[in-house]
Amino acid sequence: MIVSKITTDNFIYYDLHCEEVVASNFSYENIYSVSQGIYIDRLQTSTLKNIIDDLLATNPSNQKKVILSFKYINAIQQNINQTLNILITKGYKVLLTNIQEDVVEDLGYKEINNKDSVSYNKIYIDNITKLEVKRNIYNKFYLFEDSDNFIEEDFSDKILFDKEFKFKIKQYIESENSPHTSSFVYLTSFVDIKKFISFEKKLILYSIYLLAQKINYEWKTDIDKNPILVCQSLNSSYIVSILSNLLKLDILILDKIGPINKLYNRLDKNISQSRKYIVVSDMVCLGTEVKIVKNLIEFIGGKYLGNVSLIKTETLKKSDILKKDATIAIFSIDKSNNKDLNFYITTELEVPYE
Amino acid sequence: MTENVSIIDSGKTFTTLVFYTEFLQKLSVFYKQNPFEEIKFKLFQNGDEDIYNSQYRIDPISIPLLLSIFEQLSKFHKKPLDLLLYNNKATIEALQFLFRSGFFKNAGNYKDLTFSSKNILSFDDRYLGAFSDQQIRKDHIVRSYGKEDLNFNFKTVSYHEEILLRDQILSIVSYKVREHYAELLFDNEYTLNSYNLYIDILSELITNGILHSGSTTYSMMFVDRYKSKFSISDNGIGLKKSLDNKTSDNFYYKKGDFRSSVKVKSTLFNPLFVDNLIDIFETLYYSSLKERRGLFDLMLNVVLTSNGYFRLHTDNCQIIISNRIFKYLDKLYECREHIFESHNAYELKRIESKEHQEILTIQSENIKSMFNSLLERTIEYYSEESKYSAIRFFNVKFKGVHIEVEIPNI
Numbered sequence: 071m072i073v074s075k076i077t078t079d080n081f082i083y084y085d086l087h088c089e090e091v092v093a094s095n096f097s098y099e100n101i102y103s104v105s106q107g108i109y110i111d112r113l114q115t116s117t118l119k120n121i122i123d124d125l126l127a128t129n130p131s132n133q134k135k136v137i138l139s140f141k142y143i144n145a146i147q148q149n150i151n152q153t154l155n156i157l158i159t160k161g162y163k164v165l166l167t168n169i170q171e172d173v174v175e176d177l178g179y180k181e182i183n184n185k186d187s188v189s190y191n192k193i194y195i196d197n198i199t200k201l202e203v204k205r206n207i208y209n210k211f212y213l214f215e216d217s218d219n220f221i222e223e224d225f226s227d228k229i230l231f232d233k234e235f236k237f238k239i240k241q242y243i244e245s246e247n248s249p250h251t252s253s254f255v256y257l258t259s260f261v262d263i264k265k266f267i268s269f270e271k272k273l274i275l276y277s278i279y280l281l282a283q284k285i286n287y288e289w290k291t292d293i294d295k296n297p298i299l300v301c302q303s304l305n306s307s308y309i310v311s312i313l314s315n316l317l318k319l320d321i322l323i324l325d326k327i328g329p330i331n332k333l334y335n336r337l338d339k340n341i342s343q344s345r346k347y348i349v350v351s352d353m354v355c356l357g358t359e360v361k362i363v364k365n366l367i368e369f370i371g372g373k374y375l376g377n378v379s380l381i382k383t384e385t386l387k388k389s390d391i392l393k394k395d396a397t398i399a400i401f402s403i404d405k406s407n408n409k410d411l412n413f414y415i416t417t418e419l420e421v422p423y424e
Numbered sequence: 425m426t427e428n429v430s431i432i433d434s435g436k437t438f439t440t441l442v443f444y445t446e447f448l449q450k451l452s453v454f455y456k457q458n459p460f461e462e463i464k465f466k467l468f469q470n471g472d473e474d475i476y477n478s479q480y481r482i483d484p485i486s487i488p489l490l491l492s493i494f495e496q497l498s499k500f501h502k503k504p505l506d507l508l509l510y511n512n513k514a515t516i517e518a519l520q521f522l523f524r525s526g527f528f529k530n531a532g533n534y535k536d537l538t539f540s541s542k543n544i545l546s547f548d549d550r551y552l553g554a555f556s557d558q559q560i561r562k563d564h565i566v567r568s569y570g571k572e573d574l575n576f577n578f579k580t581v582s583y584h585e586e587i588l589l590r591d592q593i594l595s596i597v598s599y600k601v602r603e604h605y606a607e608l609l610f611d612n613e614y615t616l617n618s619y620n621l622y623i624d625i626l627s628e629l630i631t632n633g634i635l636h637s638g639s640t641t642y643s644m645m646f647v648d649r650y651k652s653k654f655s656i657s658d659n660g661i662g663l664k665k666s667l668d669n670k671t672s673d674n675f676y677y678k679k680g681d682f683r684s685s686v687k688v689k690s691t692l693f694n695p696l697f698v699d700n701l702i703d704i705f706e707t708l709y710y711s712s713l714k715e716r717r718g719l720f721d722l723m724l725n726v727v728l729t730s731n732g733y734f735r736l737h738t739d740n741c742q743i744i745i746s747n748r749i750f751k752y753l754d755k756l757y758e759c760r761e762h763i764f765e766s767h768n769a770y771e772l773k774r775i776e777s778k779e780h781q782e783i784l785t786i787q788s789e790n791i792k793s794m795f796n797s798l799l800e801r802t803i804e805y806y807s808e809e810s811k812y813s814a815i816r817f818f819n820v821k822f823k824g825v826h827i828e829v830e831i832p833n834i
Contacts, residue, residue: 099575099596104603112602112620116595119588145620147598148628148717153591155771178768199616 071096072124073272073279076234080220081135081165083230084121086113087142088279093117095315107316108282111144118153125157134162135220139227140169142283151177163220164213167227171206184212186219195290231280235401236411238273239381242266243411250415252358258414261381263305263352277380278309280400282316285348285378288398297346297375298322302363305352309380313350322347324363343371351379354397355415383408385415426458428508430469431490432518434478440486440655440828444737448820451493462501465545466508467522468515478514485655487527487566488642489826491544492657494531495640496823498544504533505544509551520555525644526565528552542568542640563607563645569597569630570640587716593635598627605654608645612652612833614730621729625722626656629827632719633658636666637824652831659824662738663707674713676784682709685792691803697817698803700741705795712760712791713784715767724757732831739823742816743802749814752798759787759794 073092074085090113095105125136136157154177157164166174171189174180189208196203212219242262250257267274286293299321301310307323314321322340341347349363360377367374382399403413429450432438438447454463470478498505511519522528531545571578574596601623609615615622626643633641637660645654660666668679683702691698711720723745726732734745745753763784770780798814806813 094599100599103599105599106602110602112598112623114595114598115591119591145623147591147595148624148721149591151768152587152716152771158772178765179772181769181774182772 071272071275072121073276075124075272076230077133078230078233081137082125082129082133083137083139083227084125085139085141085227085276086118086121087111087139088276089121090114090117090143091279091316092275093120105315107318108142108279108286109318111142113140113143113146113150115147115150115153118150122153122156125162126160135165136162137165137167137221139167140173141167141227143173144170146173146176148176151179158213163218165219165221166211166213167209167225169208169211171208174208174211179211179213182211182213182215184215184219185217187211231276232401235273235277236407238270239266239401240411242269243413245412247416250355253356254417255356256416256418257355258416259412261353261413263380267305267308267352274380275312277400278312279316281309281378281380281398282313284398284400285313285317289348289375292346292375293317293319295346296320297348300324300347300349300363300367302349302351302359306350309352310350324366341367341370341372346373346375348375349377351377351397353381354379354399355383356385357395357397360397383413383415426454426461426464428464428466429454430466432467432480432482433469434474434480434514437481437483438486439483440489440735443486443489444742444816444818444820444822448493448818448822451497452820462503462506463497464506464508466510467519468510470514471508471510472512475512475514480515480518482518482521484521484525484564484646485644485653485828487522487525488644488655488657491527491531491542491566491568491640491642492659492824492826493822494544495542496659499639504546507531507545507547509547511551511554516555519552520558521560523552523555524560524565526567530566530568530642540572542570563605564647566642566644567604568640568642569600569634571634574634590631590635594627594631597631597634598623601626601630605645608647608652611647612831614732614831614834615652618725618729621722621725624717625726625829626654628718628722629656632666632825633660636660636669639824647833649833651833653829655826655828657824657826662823663825664703664738667703667707667710675781676713676788677710680706682706682792682795685796686799687796688800688803693817694740697740700739701743701799701803701815704736704738704741704743705799709791709795712756713763713788715764715771717764720760724753724760726829726831727753728757730831732829735828735830737822737826737828739821740818742818744814744816746814749798752794756791756794759790763787763791 071092072084072089074083074088076083090110091108093114093116094100094110095107154164187208187210189206191204192207194203194205195201210221239261242265243259244262245259247256247258248260249255289297296319299310299314299319301307301321302324310321313319324340347367349360351360354360354377364374364377376394376398378398380399381401381403382397384402384404403411408414431447436442451463468478468480494505509519528547528549530542532541532547532549533543534541574593576593576596605622605626606619609619609622630641630643633656637658639659641656641658643654643656645652683706686702688698708720708723711718723734723736726734727745727747731747736743766775766780766783769775770777802814806815806817
């Protein structure tokens with residue numbers, strides 16, 4: 071299953087590390103293996119072949135421009151270039167992004183000169199030794215030499231993903247003026263996350279993968295001490311179960327904190343004083359549920375690290391939020407897009423000005 | 425009543441060399457004397473006798489070799505081979521190590537959801553107990569890889585080209601290799617620094633075994649304070665036949681290219697051995713010309729990047745590649761890189777076919793002549809002193825491909 075494919079008018083984009091993670095964690099061949107979650111850093115030929123098969127099979131507009139993102143790929147299976155060469159010989163124009171110089175060398179593409187392929191130095195934390203290593207990275211590495219470099223100067227994976235996510239989520243936002251479930255405000259529309267998860271399985275999996283990367287980055291020192299992922303609703307339990315697989319973390323289910331707020335469990339049995347907790351939500355609107363869970367955890371004595379979510383709304387300016395309370399999300403509904411998404415929060419009070 | 429053949433003799437560590445020189449010899453003697461008998465083994469020479477004077481030790485990386493030969497023999501006898509166990513003061517440490525390393529689990533007849541034994545030995549597992557609390561490292565266990573051990577249906581998937589199938593299997597095996605050996609590779613600075621290379625080496629060798637041997641490939645890696653070592657052993661068709669099976673229509677290699685260039689004078693030992701040796705060189709020669717990285721590259725890398733030893737055994741002959749022949753390796757490496765780059769450039773249409781062919785002709789001649797002088801030197805040297813030579817010949821033939829790698833621990 072290919073999850074990270076994004077098709078635009080200009081090119082087709084694949085995230086190789088995400089595909090590698092999905093293949094190594096969820097494919098039939100590996101069901102009995104101990105997978106490494108997002109910590110796998112080696113690209114296998116079988117994964118690349120899946121992508122190329124997908125590209126050759128489903129490409130109705132005959133788009134010949136392809137971007138392959140090598141972010142987080144530190145090594146490759148030997149002879150993998152033979153698989154990649156298939157694309158080149160079929161006349162595809164391939165751009166590799168975020169690729170390490172060593173990997174380019176291993177692929178045997180070092181001789182390909184394109185004036186727009188420029189490398190820079192970046193400091194990495196090595197996955198195994200946890201030491202800092204300096205590596206040469208190519209932001210863009212073109213596998214052709216003419217100057218038809220098909221992407222904008224300021225291309226970024228993040229902007230591309232945001233656009234795609236916004237386009238997809240729009241279809242699941244329905245207008246209705248209802249009170250917010252746990253805070254005293256009105257929402258002009260309802261984001262049907264259940265439907266979104268059910269119908270956009272691939273995009274959701276890709277999003278959860280990106281969220282896992284964010285968690286790993288944000289809490290890089292705490293992640294080794296096995297913090298626990300807390301889910302507080304049905305939707306978030308789906309997300310948590312995948313995240314725990316990708317990050318190799320334990321989970322805690324506190325159901326029914328959300329629309330229907332009711333506590334079933336004896337919390338002191340489930341929350342341990344010596345552990346750290348990350349709260350996972352599907353969508354954080356005003357953050358009331360997150361605060362409830364945070365208080366529960368801290369009341370019992372556990373340590374609250376922070377909260378993450380697929381989607382968040384930014385109702386305040388960034389500078390007005392404490393770092394600890396900020397939600398880490400892969401998509402934000404903020405003033406730049408809420409109009410377009412037809413998503414508003416209102417109250418009965420008079421607005422200061424029209 | 426014939427006597428049982430003992431495996432580990434008292435006072436002598438059962439190393440891979442002991443396996444080739446003495447254990448195989450014992451087997452050969454047995455079959456010569458009792459051609460119609462079923463062979464029976466005892467794990468320890470003195471059994472329950474002479475307990476206070478006996479000592480048994482086994483080098484972990486000889487376990488794959490043992491399993492390989494047992495698999496061959498049990499196929500020959502069409503039943504699991506009988507093995508007598510002893511559990512006493514003298515044997516318990518070695519027995520415990522074999523038990524914890526998974527030797528009995530692999531060879532016996534156990535099954536669960538994710539693992540099934542090979543059922544090549546029959547023994548009384550009531551002897552496997554009363555061990556001390558001392559655990560061995562969880563990664564120090566012997567692994568077996570066969571077609572049936574992969575969740576991959578070789579029948580339903582149609583792979584037109586062998587290469588595609590190979591890459592697919594290699595990918596699956598790489599995941600397993602990562603899972604099985606990564607922790608051990610991280611424990612040695614050499615292997616840590618090029619751990620991706622070692623994943624390639626292990627996967628490549630195990631995949632070779634799975635695809636070509638038609639039998640199980642056994643492997644074990646062991647790390648101690650002084651070195652990391654691993655061995656991989658299959659009992660399949662061997663190098664020569666798998667090379668013969670390849671349908672090569674390359675302009676740069678014709679079958680027997682290397683053999684026809686060899687001019688070895690008569691030697692003091694069995695011509696069969698030299699023949700065997702030439703087969704190994706033929707395989708390495710072909711591997712050094714290919715557009716894909718393979719055995720030859722891995723072998724050079726072990727020595728050049730990690731200062732290690734690479735030993736390859738098939739039939740009667742073992743070659744040992746180490747820094748002792750550095751000046752050859754360095755030059756071979758250079759030629760090989762030329763060839764590889766040329767292949768790549770040609771594939772990406774950066775050079776013309778004519779130029780590509782010229783480069784390959786020159787470099788393959790270079791490699792051929794270097795191999796030839798290496799062959800001559802090793803044979804010459806061997807005739808005088810076998811201990812430090814780069815080749816070893818063994819009287820008893822043991823089929824399949826058996827590889828040992830040793831890397832010092834800095």
